[in-house]
Amino acid sequence: MSSNMIVFAGPSIRKEKILETLPEADVRPPAKQGDVYLATRDKPQVILLIDGFFESVPAVWHKEVLYAMSNGIHVYGSSSMGALRAAELVPFGMVGVGDIFENYASLTFEDDDEVALTHGPAELGFMPISRAMADLRHDLTCAKNNGILTEEHAQAIETHLKSLWYPERNHAALITFANTLLDSRTLTLLESFLKNEAVSLKEQDAEQLIRLAADIDLAHLAPKKVDYTLQENDAWQTLINDVSPTRATRIEVDLPENRSDSIDTDDPLAKFDATLRARALEHAEAIGIEFKPWVRPAFHKVVTKWGCVDEDGQIDFGKVSQKMLALGLSTQQFDRWIEREAMLLAYAYQVEVGNEHIIDATLFAAGESV
Structure with a gap:
């Protein structure tokens, strides 16, 4: 599919929601190493990097983004892998959008696991199975602002959740630990809030980026200009060889x-x-x-x-x-x-x-x- 705008997204925002605002966009699964480089071959004007793989396959390489921008492509990031890479590459021209990006850029967030989560396959819309630490922090802040949690209790729960491995983080884990701190009435209020009112900061940031992208006048958008020269070393050439168009499209992963x-x-x-x-x-x-x-x-x-x-x-x-x-x-x-x-x-x-x-x-x- 040829498109002037390519979007890498998955658990942060559904494909259908993106297409409601950007009907002509080429929406692709979360990016892994090599995917941004391959996207440049389709010569889009804009790449929106929202979601990407973190753990069991190599992540998007910084140099892929630098390569894209050096070829005149505007690259934006938000929510997850996009926010992380944008915070790292702002000095080179990548544009970051949203609160999570701002937290990384200001060093409020320092760890990759702030946005990491487990999710289902593409056929199920990459539905989140665990919940990102960034979203859990947001949940606790909102619960505190709504008078449900004290600062002390919110901080204690946050510290506990941060100590867990990212696949173990979810609302159930939050409530289980909160049960050791809160009285039954407060715990019930917290459970009701999380079930009915909690929103995903990752999704909000992704929506903000999609709205911004919808306002871009592609017909009059000049190619991206950068102040650096990309050094195409052996490691870069190896990446290009590894992600040739003949590679399998499915990630082959053996069971443990x-x-x-x-x-x-x-x-x-x-x-x-x-x-x-x-x-x-x-x-x-x-x-x-x-x-x-x-x-x-x-x-x-x-x-x-x-x-x-x-x-x-x-x-x-x-x-x-x-x-x-x-x-x-x-x-x-x-x-x-x-x-x-x-x-x-x-x-x-x-x-x-x-x-x-x-x-x-x-x-x-x-x-x-x-």
Whole structure:
């Protein structure tokens, strides 16, 4: 897709919301290393960097942004990876937008984990599973300004949340710790506030950037001018080679090796089931099964099996995050697993099942009860 404006976004703001304001924008997933460089090949006038990957794949390199601007492209950042890179590259011409950017630029925020979180796959709109520390700080400030929390209590909760690993940070963790500090009435008020009134600072900043971008007159926008000369060294050339257009578009991430310890490799039924899965996946990939419509059912199947769905059918993302931590799954590993489950569901739906297959299955079930 050719567009004068490319946006990298995910958990901070939904694609549909961006397109409401910027209908001609090319909205891409959160950026990883090489994506901003690849975007320059499409010769946009503007790149908006909002979300990017942090942990299990290499992050957007500063030099990619410098390269883009040296090629006349205006680069803006906000909310998450964009705010972080903008604060670092303001002296070179990158434009930062929003409170989170200002906090990084003023050194109020110093750690990458202020904006890091875990989230679902693209097919589920990169929905946040944990909550960014920057958003939790904002929640506590708003609760304090609403007279729910004292300065002392807000600071104590903030310090505790900051001590947690970023996938463990969410409203459930906040309430659990607050329960040790607050009386029941105040705790109820805080729970109600977080459920009904809390807003995402990351999303607000992203919306601010999108509104700003909508006011840019692209027809009369002059190319970006910079005061530096980019040094194209060996490391830069290596990056270009690594992200050539022939690379796979999907991030291939293996599941944690330590999970194999929990598998009984001597159990013939376990090996049989694993073999069936492997062959089904192999055949599904070979015939080009379209699995994306099945990602949501696959996700719901997994979280239901994990016991993360309440009686009203609502998903408890705090529990999902805890399960991922217990299994040692990164966001990318979880996404890849869900993709495989979706492919299996799609494959099972398309495979024709005959009466003999149904009889086979019922014989197994009947044998268990004899």
